[in-house]
Amino acid sequence: MKNNPSSILSPSPSSSSSSSIVAAGQPTCFPTTTPAGNKKTATSSPSSCCNNGSKAGLKRGPWTPEEDQLLSEYIKREGEGKWRTLPKKAGLLRCGKSCRLRWMNYLRPSVKRGHIAPDEEDLILRLHRLLGNRWSLIAGRIPGRTDNEIKNYWNTHLSKKLISQGIDPRTHKPLLSSSPSLLMEPPYNQDHHHHSVVVSDNNNNNIISNNNQDGDHDKPSTSSSPSKRITHNPSSTCTTFAPFHSSTFMQEEDQQGGLMFGGGGDDHMMMMMTDDHADHHMYGMMSIDDDHHDVFSSFFNSLMSTGDAHRDVLINSQNQQQQLLLDLDGHGDGDDVGNLMFSFGSAAWDAPAIIPTTATNDSKGQHFSHQQQKDT
DNA sequence: AAAGTGTCCAACCGCACCGAC
């Protein structure tokens, strides 16, 4: 309701927040004379931020144009990093953390501020469905947007939008669980170590259902439905997904080679992928840990056997991590579209990667790790 | 016009992770 369109839509990359608002003669929130304007005052924990217990004398609250200028000029001159010592060198009475935040979320030239376009909104929704509240990862896929901005946009707009549509913004599932729709996952055992996998097509017919408990659903179907959905919910904390339809997001990824992997945590992972022809979409989530990579292997073998019989999945162990090689077009030559190797385990899957799979000449594929993802 | 309410979002906090030592 409220909203200040001028501030939201402000294209100014340099100082369009409270700073530029002031410059434009509009109301401001930053204090120039009174400490009451500071948002968080002396109640903060002494253990936070840069120097424990030495925050006395450091300025807090909204940044002034002068501070922005000092910070920008210093970073342009000296580069990013060394945030702890930066304030002193730059002549700022701020803690390093505050400087970093200001730069990352506001002053960086690459930061795009203002109205979030419908396609960006759609992308945020889809990435959130895939990744959850991992704002930095979501932001990493949306050029110019910061995690803070996306987080705010989600909390103020998108979550409410989903709720108004009857969708749980946390799980992306219908709020009313009484729906008999087959799109909802079947009841899963809540035991974390009991893995079950269901693949269903667009008509919600199960194509694969692997359940290592009872083996009732381990016969893969030969259905060649163009879109398959895998749900796997080994624990109450894991979520499944809304029906998967083609999207602009996937179309974009498809054009680049058609393989995308999603996120995960210490003991689970989510994934979505297509083959190079974009005619086999698969979307899954499963729990995995060191003791259950065999389940993962069998799951993938079942998965692959349903579509192109030439596809293969190999799992081996290297560098003390389980690694998986996908050869999606079955050529096995490594220079084809969709050939990928990745590792899984707590470290590797702590940060998901979305990986275009074209143009890899490495027959061993690509190995993505947490650090690599951060570096990109 | 004034008071109350709702919304937005920049900035903060605590914590986790990583690498160096």
Next chain:
DNA sequence: AGTCGGTGCGGTTGGACACTT
């Protein structure tokens, strides 16, 4: 193996502003 500094992340806060009564 443990400690420490640096950095990054997700959740939360609260002042400013818009809207409603």
